[in-house]
């Protein structure tokens with residue numbers, strides 16, 4: 001009987017795509033997927049270390065697996081992958097007294113996972129198995145990935161980052177920036193479309209820093225133009241861009257290319273120039289706001305989202321007021337906001353005392369989230385009555401007739417409809433607004449290719 005695997009994923013889209021790759025590799029090696037932990041011979045935990053809380057989840061999970069092993073006398077082979085594996089390496093074995101983790105595989109050594117897991121399953125070695133070598137090839141064909149979503153494909157175009165923002169572990173866990181050849185990226189897009197994908201999401205730590213290593217004329221804007229030409233593809237998304245690499249060419253591509261979604265995730269992290277400088281973000285509040293204005297001039301209907309950190313070392317009440325005023329001015333459609341926590345190796349942990357009290361961090365995050373909730377509610381209410389092209393991506397598990405999809409601006413829309421609409425882009429009249437989603441009704445005689453509103 002085939003051995004079964006289960007992958008648990010924490011963190012960003014890059015991690016979700018890595019899990020798809022690991023699933024593909026394990027299936028190529030003869031493993032079968034299971035959703036039931038009791039049935040799994042192998043549990044892979046794909047970890048995130050971007051925030052302290054995300055890292056804590058790993059230890060909680062390992063504790064559960066150890067307990068299960070002690071109670072039942074058996075447990076699956078446990079493989080830890082992702083950023084915490086890369087960051088901590090062999091120290092993780094020690095932290096768990098060598099009792100719970102059988103395999104450790106870093107972000108750049110995924111290809112070795114099946115081999116290491118095979119050895120651990122067969123118990124051909126008594127000691128835990130480890131590969132956290134920092135550099136590997138990024139030209140990983142999508143053919144190996146087992147896509148979690150049949151309609152949407154993640155395609156990595158850049159791996160790693162050279163920016164070293166003061167709070168961020170990514171340059172330490174993902175290594176230096178490497179770009180994939182444009183021909184490989186386009187081949188992945190065509191293959192994804194040929195196997196049912198309607199939408200691709202191009203991934204990179206600074207995705208808009210792309211410059212094809214095999215074609216000097218292909219920057220990020222040109223890549224978008226080439227992907228836009230792929231027949232059968234309906235939508236292009238990308239994550240995450242850095243504000244300072246949003247060029248006039250990229251704005252023009254977002255304005256003119258019909259498949260590029262009218263949504264931009266534009267991380268800002270703080271509304272205060274002083275804090276942005278301490279964070280080494282390399283742009284000011286004014287430059288960011290000027291960029292937002294230029295984007296909205298070119299693409300008036302664009303939906304913006306962002307990442308925000310509160311309580312970065314040295315952040316004063318006045319700095320935080322600037323974060324609030326920037327949020328009120330930009331009016332984001334969504335926001336990921338976090339309390340600062342010091343991360344290993346970073347400039348901030350080495351040189352900047354974590355001097356904002358927990359009480360202040362909590363008060364600030366509550367105030368910011370309340371403001372964002374209000375803005376989001378107003379934007380959703382304003383959408384009622386509009387006609388939106390919605391790519392229907394799923395059917396409700398509870399109610400057969402209820403479908404769910406996303407607008408070009410990336411807002412979830414729930415609507416009644418027929419199961420055979422899944423995978424189609426249909427015109428939807430927005431009829432109601434909830435805090436995190438919209439409700440709508442399909443307008444079947446309207447033209448789906450009209451202006452994105």
Ligand code: SF4
Nearest residue numbers: 161163164165168170
């Ligand atoms: S740009 Fe900054 S925040 Fe983004 S991955 Fe690189 S170091 Fe991290």
